[in-house]
Amino acid sequence: MTYLPQPETEQIAFANVLTALGDETRLAIIGLLARNEENPMSCGQFSGVGSKTGLSYHLSKLREAGVVHVRPEGTKRYVSIRRADLDQRFPGFLDSIIATAQHLPMPREEAQSTAD
Amino acid sequence: MTYLPQPETEQIAFANVLTALGDETRLAIIGLLARNEENPMSCGQFSGVGSKTGLSYHLSKLREAGVVHVRPEGTKRYVSIRRADLDQRFPGFLDSIIATAQHLPMPREEAQSTAD
Numbered sequence: 001m002t003y004l005p006q007p008e009t010e011q012i013a014f015a016n017v018l019t020a021l022g023d024e025t026r027l028a029i030i031g032l033l034a035r036n037e038e039n040p041m042s043c044g045q046f047s048g049v050g051s052k053t054g055l056s057y058h059l060s061k062l063r064e065a066g067v068v069h070v071r072p073e074g075t076k077r078y079v080s081i082r083r084a085d086l087d088q089r090f091p092g093f094l095d096s097i098i099a100t101a102q103h104l105p106m107p108r109e110e111a112q113s114t115a116d
Numbered sequence: 117m118t119y120l121p122q123p124e125t126e127q128i129a130f131a132n133v134l135t136a137l138g139d140e141t142r143l144a145i146i147g148l149l150a151r152n153e154e155n156p157m158s159c160g161q162f163s164g165v166g167s168k169t170g171l172s173y174h175l176s177k178l179r180e181a182g183v184v185h186v187r188p189e190g191t192k193r194y195v196s197i198r199r200a201d202l203d204q205r206f207p208g209f210l211d212s213i214i215a216t217a218q219h220l221p222m223p224r225e226e227a228q229s230t231a232d
Binding site: 014015016017019020022023024089090091093095096097101104 | 130131132133134135136137138139140143205206207208209211212213215216217220
């Protein structure tokens with residue numbers, strides 16, 4: 001099984017979380033994940049957030065910072081927000097992010113967004 | 117008078133705010149500013165957050181993103197959080213940042229932090 005490194009709850013660093021979220025495409029991903037938090041999303045469900053390569057890049061940034069959990073299952077990967085971990089470490093923060101992220105327009109310049 | 121550019125309320129971009137806050141030193145600055153929000157702080161009051169050059173760099177990042185207001189007055193500069201603007205644009209967000217920022221340890225590696 002593919003090993004996808006992600007920090008333990010206590011290792012999640014607030015500055016890293018903020019940096020990972022500081023991107024329009026990644027905020028759009030969080031907005032999509034938040035609409036149906038109970039059900040992890042497969043990568044194919046993230047329509048409108050750019051190319052497969054771009055999505056993979058952005059998901060790795062979110063995963064490495066501890067914002068999302070990515071579970072490989074066969075050839076698919078299922079993504080979910082690490083709600084319990086983030087709420088434990090940074091009370092109120094995730095909800096404030098989601099509240100804004102769900103109202104942001106979808107980013108249009110995916111090429112620009114992945115180049116940073 | 118020195119012109120210090122900063123975005124209008126409606127121009128503040130959430131991704132830029134998150135990126136500006138994604139740094140331990142800048143989170144420490146927000147934690148200090150939040151302890152006495154009514155009174156803008158002069159640069160000399162930010163003891164413990166590194167060199168004068170580093171502080172100037174970090175304050176410019178926060179100002180350009182729209183997180184803080186910097187008011188020149190003679191040879192001094194007074195810094196305050198843009199509470200009204202941030203609360204209007206991103207409800208609940210600033211308070212969640214402050215709640216965590218005030219409990220973070222002071223960053224020790226200022227040289228490393230300014231190099232990013």
